Amino acid sequence: MLLYKLWRSFIKEILLLKRDIGGIVIIFVMPLLLIVTITLIQDSTFKNLEGSKIPIIFIDQDKSEVSKNIKAELENSKTFQLLTNFNEKSAQDAVFSGDYQMAIVIPENLTKDLNSNIDSKVQTIVSSFGLEGDSAKVKTAAPKAKDIHLYFDPATNAGFKNSVMNSVNKMVFEIENKKIYKAFQEQLGTTENLDENKNLISFKEITPKKGEMDVMPNSVQHNVPAWTLFAIFFIVVPLSINLVKEKSQGTSVRARISPTPYFVHILGKTFTYLIICLIQFLLMVAVGIYLFPYMDLPAFDVSGKMFQLVVVTLFAGLAAIGFGVLLGTIADTQEQSAPFGATSVVVLAAIGGIWVPVFLMPEFMQTVAKFSPMNWGLNAYYDIILRNSGIGGIAKELVFLFLFYIATVAISIFYEKKQNAV
Structure with a gap:
């Protein structure tokens, strides 16, 4: 019975997304435009270092x-x-x-x-x-x-x-x-x-090797994981808007008086948006593998790393979903949730190292970056792509991302109960 309720909650979220074309564009199209544009711009800098x-x-x-x-x-x-x-x-x-x-x-x-x-x-x-x-x-x-x-x-x-x-x-x-x-x-x-x-x-640089070739970081290895994370966390905007809509349209009232526990509705949203996060990740990887070589950019290499990258994506998705649920639960109007959600994601990206590497930041900002979930996800991606780490090597980042999800969802449920207590 509980699985059936979870399934119905999942279907409800899919129907909500189908009615929100703007949200679909934000979720899928905008990140693809960003990753192509930013990578093309930044690649000239890397090429200056590589021989131009x-x-x-x-x-x-x-x-x-x-x-x-x-x-x-x-x-x-x-x-x-x-x-x-x-x-x-x-x-x-x-x-x-x-x-x-x-x-x-x-x-x-x-x-x-x-x-x-x-x-x-x-x-x-x-x-x-x-x-x-x-x-x-x-x-x-x-x-x-x-x-x-x-x-x-x-x-x-x-x-x-x-x-x-x-x-x-x-x-x-x-x-x-x-x-x-x-x-x-x-x-x-x-x-x-x-x-x-x-x-x-004299100095001799020792770099990781793949066969006989040196493995050197390039613009694609930074931008694919970085903008994948940005896309994943941008689901905060449509997710929080949908939660506010449910409150304004009375859907949340019907959910509270139904025999279905509130956490089942949260789980339904979690599974729905996790699938969206996975699709976003696969689209970004596909652009890196198949499109970038036609644009005179390095191809994104995921050989032997796909499983670990998917795991990081799912845990990063959990953190983003938790943040979106918290924002949508606390906000009263779409005018509150949409701008704040977009702004907060941009701020988290800035302090998390998506645009500027953390080591270039002032010491105070380097300390602040350690508390950004985007920084946890980016470090986990880097560990897999550049440092050849396995799941054990990124366990700390995965734990942080999962605890962030648990904490934000717990606060959301507590706030919801307190607001509706009679």
Whole structure:
């Protein structure tokens, strides 16, 4: 008998959704438009990191060893496309007007002055040890330090500026080290091969592997789970609206006086919207697998992970349904539930890492993000897609999502009973 009542409650929810075409559009069409649009926009950023070159202006007023080394390093970095048909004034105007992101200007006599500076300092050090080079040289005043001018578009991201300046500093530092080493060789008359002067410590990135291929995160691996979660939680809007409609139309009164317990109505909504969440997830995955490759985007790889992803989707769906039930129970009008539901989902997405990665947020917001159910779901998806975790590895996030559902539904039932107590 209880199963029959649950079934009838399920059918009632399906009929309500069939009458709400706008809700169906919000639930299914809008997330698909978002995932395609946002992924296309963000993929250019990932491609910048994967090989697309940024055009920058390079002006060589030195035309000697150091400037040629810097130019070669920039070209070999596979990040920049060097434009050389500018002078410093035209480069400054082009960058400050936003035509290009940056310009690098190498000053005149950089190599000559650097050599003189190093020779002077090396002679001073060698003399302090009571040693003399093969030929005594007259000490001269060291020339002043030279400045490499970097011009940036005022709208350029601060992270990009820091990255470029760090790269240029590293290149100059390595060039200076080699020249200092060579100057000591000449002063001391050693014959050690300069090529052996390599870094004793270097960095080697170890990434997860799939067969012989490195597994690297891309725009699709972020956006498919992120916007799937956003779509799942957006069911809060139609769910809460339907609950408010039931109260305004008297359906909830008939439900209360019927022999069917209130929690059965909640379970009916839960099963209905869980199916919707699963359909949303499958549509998002289908877009990632079949549509994205035709749009010059990476395909979404779910091989061997589909079961775990479905489990996360169901638990995330439970959390979203619980939140929608709570909102619909507390709200008195559609004007309250719809805007608040949409706004709250956007806020949860923002603090949950859907738009901006959590590690880029201020420390206080990183702490706040730990309390967002979207962040729990996103971490669980990441653990499966990028870290190859199983169900055991995401158990904590699944427990949090389920407890969130239990807590919100319990509050809803308690509030409903209190409001209708005679």
